Amino acid sequence: MEARGEGREEKGARLSRRALARRVAGKLMLALAVLVTTNLIGSFLLESEGTLGGVAWEAFRQASDVDTVVVGASYAQRGIDPDELDSCLGSSTINLGSPAQPLDDSYLAVKSVLSRRHVRRVIVGIGCESMFSTWGLRSEVPYLQGMLQGTTLSEAAEVYLGRMTDPQYVGTCNSLNLLFPWAYDFTPSPQRVVTNLEGKLDDTTTLSSAEEQTKHWSYHGKGYGTFEVQFHPTRNDATSTSRYGNRPFLAARVDALLRICDLCREHGVECVVVATPHPTFDILAYGSYYPRSMGRLQRAVERHGAKFYDFNLYKGGRRLGKDDFSDFDHLRHAGARTFTSELAGILYRAERGQDVSKSFYGYDDWDSYLDSVDYVAGVSAEATVRGDGSVTVAATVRTGRPRRAQLRFEAKVGGSWVVLRDWGSATSVTWTPPAHGAIEVRVRARIPGADPTGTYVQKTFLR
Structure with a gap:
């Protein structure tokens, strides 16, 4: 009798554990359903319909032919005009730059592009801040969202899993928050929420939405746009140094840039790293930090098989003035066209085996550059x-x-x-x-x- 009673008790305990497991599983499924529903509602209400990165990737998907891509943060996004490159080189260029784009995302962009198109050249636009700034996920997530549209689930999972386990995010709330893009790419005012919803309900294009929501931004085609704001250095004497400081280049940023160089070399693709122009006074404000830091970077890039051109040290072309810039480190459209035309000329000559190194001052001959600035910048x-x-x-x-x-x-x-x-x-x-x-x-x-x-x-x- 006792054995039979113990058997009934054991059976009852098993049933109780199963019931508990079912209740826990049910609650977990309910919580997951609520989480997914909340995420969908949050994305619909708050996730911006038009981001600048989304515009660039939409242009990439719609282009019938792409053989050159530009990646990088706002220096590339606002500084390199695809039309100028294409008119000189006969290429088909898309600018995939975006605001505050970390070089890790530039690497992911290049990797994605090489898997989809027969690209022959990748241009990476940089500045000193590209090598030490720690931009947050608010700039990354919208760009990744745009990049992953139309890709396979496995590719999207690989990208997001890689970002979630990135050393800079793992162990922090950002690791999980990546699953909720609307928390980063959100519209910050009730009016923008209304505008955002109207765009989604009216099937407004990504470009139209971006133009509506991004003040002073003008789109010029092929993923490229600029902020047409007049720069007044006589009333605003800020510089990159005064704003960001002369900080050491981060090993992780340098490594990401070199991985882009290696990836291009493995695929037989030309990689060109370009330091886009700043106003001369901004370069001078760096002091000896600039040639020392950028010189080391140039040597590393060239060791990895890529070309490196610093157009702040360019000897030719028209001297860019205040009307060519929107602030102390970004070009307006007129300045970008002038610079990109000169960049295209350098690429054209290099393609034909000409030595273009003499067109630039060297970091190891900084005095020659200083002697060339015989005016008050x-x-x-x-x-x-x-x-x-x-x-x-x-x-x-x-x-x-x-x-x-x-x-x-x-x-x-x-x-x-x-x-x-x-x-x-x-x-x-x-x-x-x-x-x-x-x-x-x-x-x-x-x-x-x-x-x-x-x-x-x-x-x-x-x-």
């Missing part, structure tokens, strides 16, 4: 308010010949400009304003003989 100013009420204005001249530069300090008093310190070599002036409040200061800089007109910066400080 820019001037910046900072003010320090002291306890006694006086203000010290200190200026920095951006030129290859700073010892020859002269400065003139002026301030606006009673609606008129007065000279605080006339032309001379002094780089600062201390002055006590007649009243508290906003102080408008102007610093002019010139090089006698070489650049007598020079330039100036005008800023407002509070005292």
Whole structure:
């Protein structure tokens, strides 16, 4: 009897465990269903219908022939015009650059392109910030979403699994958040949510939606667009160095770039790494950091079989001015066309076996580059308010010949400009304003003989 009772108890325990397992499984399935439903609703309501990366990938899918692709962050996206390349080289180019595109995603883009098209050239547009910035998933996810449209489930799973297990994300909430793209690619205001929904319900194209939602952005075709904002360096003296600092290049970023070079070499595809132009004053602001860091990168890239051209050190062509840039490190359309035309010329000559190295200053001959900047490329100013009420204005001249530069300090008093310190070599002036409040200061800089007109910066400080 006892054995029979124990058997019934054991059987009851097994049934109880099975029932518990079924209840747990049911709750897990319910939670999964809620999660999937929430994800679908969130994606429909909040995921942007038109991203710049999505526009680029849509152009790629619609193109009948592609033999050249451009990848990289905004330097490439806004700086390399496919039409200029194609008109000179007879190529068929798509620009797959995107804002804040990490080089890991550039690698994934190149890998995806090589599996779909017979590409013969890959151009990677970079700047110093490409090599040390740690952009978040908010820029990555929309780009990957655009890239994976129309691909197989296995390819999408491989890409997302790779990003989820990336050392920079694994062990953090970002590893799982990758499964919820709307959490990154979302519309930040009620009005944009409404506009986004209207676009989805009206079958608005990706391009139309992107143009609607991205202020100042103009699309020029073949995945390429620019922000047509006028740059005013006389009122905004920010530089890459002042904004981002001169940070060491990250090994992971360098490795990603070299993996692109290796991938192209394995497929018999030409890889060209291009440092896109910045305003001259921005390059000068880097100081010795620029030739030291970029020189090491150039040597590494060339060891891996790729070409490396830095158009900040280009000797030919028209000198790009403030009207060619939208800010201190990005080109407007006019500047991009000029630069891309010169890039196409270099590629054309290199294709025919010509030595194009003499068209650029070398990192190991930085003094020659500095000697070429025999004009005032820019001037910046900072003010320090002291306890006694006086203000010290200190200026920095951006030129290859700073010892020859002269400065003139002026301030606006009673609606008129007065000279605080006339032309001379002094780089600062201390002055006590007649009243508290906003102080408008102007610093002019010139090089006698070489650049007598020079330039100036005008800023407002509070005292």
